[in-house]
Each structure stands twice: as structure tokens, then as C-alpha cells.
Amino acid sequence: MLDIKNLHASIAGKEILKGINLHINAGETHAIMGPNGAGKSTLSAVLAGNPAYTVTEGEVTFNGKDLLSMAPEVRAREGLFLSFQYPVEIPGVSMTNFMRAAVNAKREHQGLPALNAGEFLKLMRAKRALVELDNKLAGRSVNEGFSGGEKKRNEIFQMAMLEPCLSILDETDSGLDIDALRIVAEGVNKLHTAENATIVITHYQRLLDYIVPDYVHILADGQIVRTGGKELAMELEESGYAGLTNNKG
Amino acid sequence: MQDLQITRGEHKHLVITHVSDETAQWRITQEADSVLTIHLLCLDKGDETTCNVLLDIDQVGEHAETYIYGLGVLSGKQQIKVRTHVRHSVPNGKSEQLLKFAVKDQARGEFVGELIVAPNAQHTDARQTNRNVLLSPTATMHTQPQLEIYADDVKCSHGATTGQIDESALFYMQQRGIAPDEARRLLLAAFFHDVVSTLSESEVEERIQRRIAEKLQ
Numbered sequence: 001m002l003d004i005k006n007l008h009a010s011i012a013g014k015e016i017l018k019g020i021n022l023h024i025n026a027g028e029t030h031a032i033m034g035p036n037g038a039g040k041s042t043l044s045a046v047l048a049g050n051p052a053y054t055v056t057e058g059e060v061t062f063n064g065k066d067l068l069s070m071a072p073e074v075r076a077r078e079g080l081f082l083s084f085q086y087p088v089e090i091p092g093v094s095m096t097n098f099m100r101a102a103v104n105a106k107r108e109h110q111g112l113p114a115l116n117a118g119e120f121l122k123l124m125r126a127k128r129a130l131v132e133l134d135n136k137l138a139g140r141s142v143n144e145g146f147s148g149g150e151k152k153r154n155e156i157f158q159m160a161m162l163e164p165c166l167s168i169l170d171e172t173d174s175g176l177d178i179d180a181l182r183i184v185a186e187g188v189n190k191l192h193t194a195e196n197a198t199i200v201i202t203h204y205q206r207l208l209d210y211i212v213p214d215y216v217h218i219l220a221d222g223q224i225v226r227t228g229g230k231e232l233a234m235e236l237e238e239s240g241y242a243g244l245t246n247n248k249g
Numbered sequence: 250m251q252d253l254q255i256t257r258g259e260h261k262h263l264v265i266t267h268v269s270d271e272t273a274q275w276r277i278t279q280e281a282d283s284v285l286t287i288h289l290l291c292l293d294k295g296d297e298t299t300c301n302v303l304l305d306i307d308q309v310g311e312h313a314e315t316y317i318y319g320l321g322v323l324s325g326k327q328q329i330k331v332r333t334h335v336r337h338s339v340p341n342g343k344s345e346q347l348l349k350f351a352v353k354d355q356a357r358g359e360f361v362g363e364l365i366v367a368p369n370a371q372h373t374d375a376r377q378t379n380r381n382v383l384l385s386p387t388a389t390m391h392t393q394p395q396l397e398i399y400a401d402d403v404k405c406s407h408g409a410t411t412g413q414i415d416e417s418a419l420f421y422m423q424q425r426g427i428a429p430d431e432a433r434r435l436l437l438a439a440f441f442h443d444v445v446s447t448l449s450e451s452e453v454e455e456r457i458q459r460r461i462a463e464k465l466q
Contacts, residue, residue, distance in 0.1 A: 048424050076426035088421040092439025101435065102425035109426070141439075158425060 001026050001197050002067075002166055007058035009046045015056070016042040018222035024166070027194040031208055031233060032201045034219035035241040040201045041085060043219070044170040048082040049075050063165070076102075077109035081164035083155040085171040090142035095154075098142050099124065099161055106162060127160040131187045149180030156187040167191075168199045173207040185210030205237040250274040255283040257310060264288045265302065274303040281310025288448060289319035289331065289348070292460045296325020296354075305334045308342040318447045319348040320457075322464040323356035323388070332361040333377075337370040340400075346377040349444050351437055351465070353384035359391040362407070368399040377407040382414060382440060384433075384465075434462050 007020040016039045024030055034040050046053050047060065049072035060067040067075060090098070103123070104114040115123065121138070128137050131153040143151050152172055159167055169188065173181055188211055192198060200211055208216075208230065216232040217224045220241065226232065251273075255261045257280045265273055265287065279285055287304060306315055315335060323329055335344050350358045358381065366373045381390040392409045414436055422432035438458050445454050 050420060072420065072423040073426050073428050076424055082424050084421065084424075088415075088417050090415075090418045090421070090436070090439070092442050093435050097435060098422070098425070098427075101422075101427045101431055105426040105428065105431070162425065 001063060003061040005059050005061075007043075007046070007060060008056045009042060009053050010056055011042070011053050016053075016222055017046065019058070020219075020222070020224060022217065022224065024197050024199070026165070026197055028215065029192065029198045029200065029211065029213045031211075031213035031216045031230075032199060032219055032224075033203070033205075033216060033233065033236060036203070038219040039222045040203075040219055041170055044082055044168045044199075044201055047075075047080065047168060048072060073105065074109075076162070076164075077106045079165035081159050081162055081167045083152075083159060083167065083169045083172050085174060087143045087146075087151040087155055089144045089146075091144050093142050094138070095140055095142055096121075096124070096138045099158065102158070103161055123161065128157050130160050130190060131156045132183055133157055148175040149177065149183075152176055152180065152184050153187070156184055156191075160187065160191055163191075163196075165196045166199070167196070168201065169211075170201045171203065172200070173202055173204065181207065182210065205233045208233045250276055253277045255279045255285055255313075258282045260284040260286075262286045262288075264290070266290045266292070272301040274301075274305070276305040276307075278307045278309050279313040279315065282312050283310065284314045284316075286316045287318070289317065289321075290457065291319070291321030291323070291329050291331075291350075292457070292464055293327065294464075296327060299328040300330070302329070302331045303334070304332070306344075307336045307338060308344070309338050311339050311341045313339075313342050315342075315344040316447075317344075317346040317348070318444050319346075320441050320444045320461075321348075321350045321358065322461055323350065323352045323358050324354050324464060325356060326354070327356040328358075329356075330359040330361070332363070334363045334365075335375070336365040336367070337373045337375065338367045340369065340371045340373070342370060343374045344376070346379075347444055347447075348379045349441055350379075350381045350390060351384060351440065351461075352381065352388040352390050353465070355385075355387045357389045357391075359393075360409075361393045361395065362409075363395045364397070364405070364407070366396075366398040366400050366403055366405065370400045371402045373400060373403040373405065375403070375405045379409040380440075381411040382437070383411060384414065430466075434465065437461065437465060 002024040004020050004022040007017055009017040032040055055068055100120055213230050216228055218226040352358050360379050362377050379392050390411050394407045394409050398405055419432050445457050448454055
């Protein structure tokens with residue numbers, strides 16, 4: 001589904017990603033862990049097409065297509081979803097108008113007719129229940145005045161609405177208490193199928209107790225230095241990043 | 250110059266719509282307990298027009314209220330100058346001004362907001378807000394709030410900001426599959442919403458939002 005080859009990227013002339021190689025198949029969950037500044041969030045931003053970053057080398061294939069040549073909105077319509085570490089507040093734009101524009105843009109891309117108002121509201125109702133958001137959601141402005149936990153649940157709600165084939169969860173656990181973490185993780189697990197894949201970017205092992213990965217990759221200084229199964233996260237918990245990145249040879 | 254006197258206890262509602270390069274100048278005096286609401290809509294279809302709007306308002310009777318809500322979308326080589334001159338000559342008056350402009354291409358906008366509170370106009374409650382968004386690097390907006398307050402027991406506030414479309418909001422919307430043009434349209438509809446909603450008729454609101462969207466294409 002996703003094939004990253006020798007990906008290099010920089011921001012403001014500073015190279016952050018220094019040759020990432022990663023292959024992800026449908027049905028898999030990959031965790032990417034690493035110390036602050038390793039390039040975890042840069043990787044998610046580059047895959048989503050954030051214009052602040054420049055790809056200087058390498059290629060990324062997504063479902064057989066060249067991902068890097070697509071505009072951010074086309075990547076999204078092709079099924080790539082990024083759950084933001086810091087979801088953006090958009091005062092005055094209601095969740096309903098926002099999601100209707102997003103869902104119908106994707107449907108048009110797929111050659112499907114737009115949903116009518118009734119169908120759309122029914123879909124909103126079904127999906128928000130998944131992350132326990134109440135019926136006030138529809139009229140609220142996007143993320144405005146949401147608590148930290150609500151913002152992250154709102155990200156997973158949007159993921160449920162858009163049914164992406166590849167979801168990248170960027171530090172979805174940051175700022176969440178244990179109850180919100182459970183709701184978010186259960187939502188993600190319910191959305192997981194054999195046809196889609198998830199990349200979980202996290203600093204801590206805690207989230208991986210709830211969303212169990214098939215593979216764990218350790219990112220340090222812009223490169224993947226170790227890959228293993230879920231036990232690698234446990235090892236990391238005990239020895240810290242220093243212990244793992246030192247014996248990469 | 251059009252002169253208008255609003256007598257005691259009367260409510261006048263003016264909608265000034267700009268569809269040509271005509272200049273509009275109003276001089277309005279308000280007697281006690283009168284209410285004046287003005288909606289200024291600068292949504293000219295042309296790209297070359299120049300227009301000047303002057304709203305000269307004098308509250309001469311106590312407990313008068315003045316509301317000025319304005320919006321404008323300027324494109325091409327359009328130039329608009331809006332000047333409001335609100336004078337509180339007597340105590341216990343109220344005025345509220347909210348004006349928003351979106352400027353693109355080489356268009357140029359100017360807002361001069363003169364607010365005068367006379368020495369005896371105690372307990373005046375006056376607010377003036379001007380917010381602008383520039384949609385092109387060559388677009389310009391000049392804003393000059395001028396407050397002259399000679400009374401000491403008053404509530405007066407003003408704010409003026411000129412900014413750009415929030416790039417992080419734009420990217421967030423794109424990441425959800427929304428094309429940049431559509432995202433900008435949604436963001437600008439939100440930007441103008443508080444002005445448009447003062448029109449209170451939802452049909453008018455829809456028409457104006459549609460007009461704004463057309464103008465932004």
C-alpha cells in the first residue's frame with residue numbers, strides 16, 4: 001500500500017529526514033517511535049504534503065501511484081488521513097459544513113454522487129457515537145473551544161467519516177488522560193480492517209498497550225535505526241532511546 | 250450629500266449597497282431615543298471602480314443608538330474609501346461599528362473611523378472594530394481609527410487588524426480533501442459571518458454569501 005524509498009526532507013534548509021525506507025501492507029499497524037527531534041512529525045507532515053517541508057530526495061508510492069506529485073487534498077481523497085498532533089481551530093466553520101465539504105470532495109473523486117442532507121446527518125450521527133462525541137458537535141466550529149481530549153476524539157471522528165485506507169496518527173496520545181486515550185484507541189481499533197493500514201507515531205509505549213502494532217520502528221536522527229515486533233516497544237520502555245540507538249550496528 | 254434627520258424615538262434602517270462607482274455621502278442627525286442601523290455592502294461587480302463612502306452621524310439627543318455594519322470584497326483595481334464619523338454630542342449614547350473587508354489582486358481599501366465623544370457626553374458606550382484580510386500580496390488596506398474622547402466617564406473600545414488567510418487552517422482542510430478554493434470560501438464565509446448575520450433575514454444572508462463567493466472567484 002505504501003512504499004517509502006530513501007526519503008529525504010528538509011525545512012528551512014535544514015535536513016530532517018535522512019533516508020527513510022518503509023514498506024506497509026494493507027491490514028498492518030506500524031508504530032514509529034523515537035526521541036524528540038528524530039523526525040517523526042516531519043515524516044507525517046511530508047506524507048500529508050505540508051508545503052512547509054521540501055522533499056529533496058527519494059520516492060513514495062501509495063497504492064501504486066506517485067504520492068509526492070499529488071496535491072495535499074488529492075492525497076486525502078486517495079485515502080491518506082493524518083490525525084494532527086495539534087488539530088487546528090477554525091472559528092466560524094461548523095463541523096457539519098467542514099465534514100460535508102470533505103466527504104463530498106472524496107465522493108466526487110470516487111465518481112459517487114454527493115450525499116444529501118439527510119444521509120449526511122445520519123452518517124455524522126453514526127460516526128460520532130464511535131468516539132462518544134455528543135450531538136452538539138454538528139453545530140460547533142471546527143475544534144474551537146474543544147478540550148484536548150475532544151480535539152483528539154474529533155480527529156478520530158473525522159477518520160471514521162472519511163474511511164481512509166492509510167491513517168497516520170501523529171502523537172494522538174499526547175495530552176490525553178487515560179479515559180480519553182481508551183476512547184480514542186477503541187475508536188481506532190474498531191476502524192481497523194484487513195483492507196486498511198495505520199501508522200501510529202508516538203513517544204511513549206503507553207498507547208501501544210491499546211493499539212497493538214505488528215511492527216515497531218525506531219526513528220533517530222532522520223533514519224529508521226531499528227525495526228522489530230511489538231516487543232521492541234517494551235524493550236524501549238526499559239532501556240530508553242539511548243540504549244537502543246547506540247547498538248544499531 | 251444626503252441629509253437625514255431621525256426624530257425622537259424613531260428607528261431607521263438603511264442599507265447602502267455599492268454596485269457602481271457612485272459616491273455615497275450621508276449626514277444623519279439622531280434625536281433622543283432614536284435608533285439607526287446601517288448596512289454597508291461593498292460588493293461591486295466591477296474591477297476598476299472607485300468609490301467613496303462617508304457616513305457622518307451626530308447624536309444630538311440622549312439615549313440614541315447607532316449601529317454600522319459593513320463588509321466589502323475588493324478585487325482587480327478597485328478602490329474603496331469608507332469614512333465613518335460618529336459624534337456623541339450628548340450623554341448616554343451608544344454606537345457600535347463593525348466593518349470587515351477582504352482585498353485581493355491590486356485592489357486598495359481604506360477605512361477611516363472617526364469617533365468623537367464631546368466633553369459633556371458622559372456614559373457614552375462606543376465600540377469600533379475593523380478587521381481585514383488580504384488575499385494577494387499586492388492587495389492593500391489602510392485603516393485609521395481616530396478616537397477623540399473628551400469625556401472621562403465613558404466606555405470606548407476600538408480594534409483594527411489586517412491579516413491573511415490562516416495557512417494552518419487551509420492545510421488542515423486540504424488534508425481532509427477540501428480543495429484550496431473551497432477551503433478559502435469556507436474561511437471567508439466564516440470571516441464575514443458576524444456582519445452578514447446582523448442582516449437578520451437568512452435569505453438575504455445566503456444571497457450575500459453567494460455574492461461574496463462569486464466576487465472571490
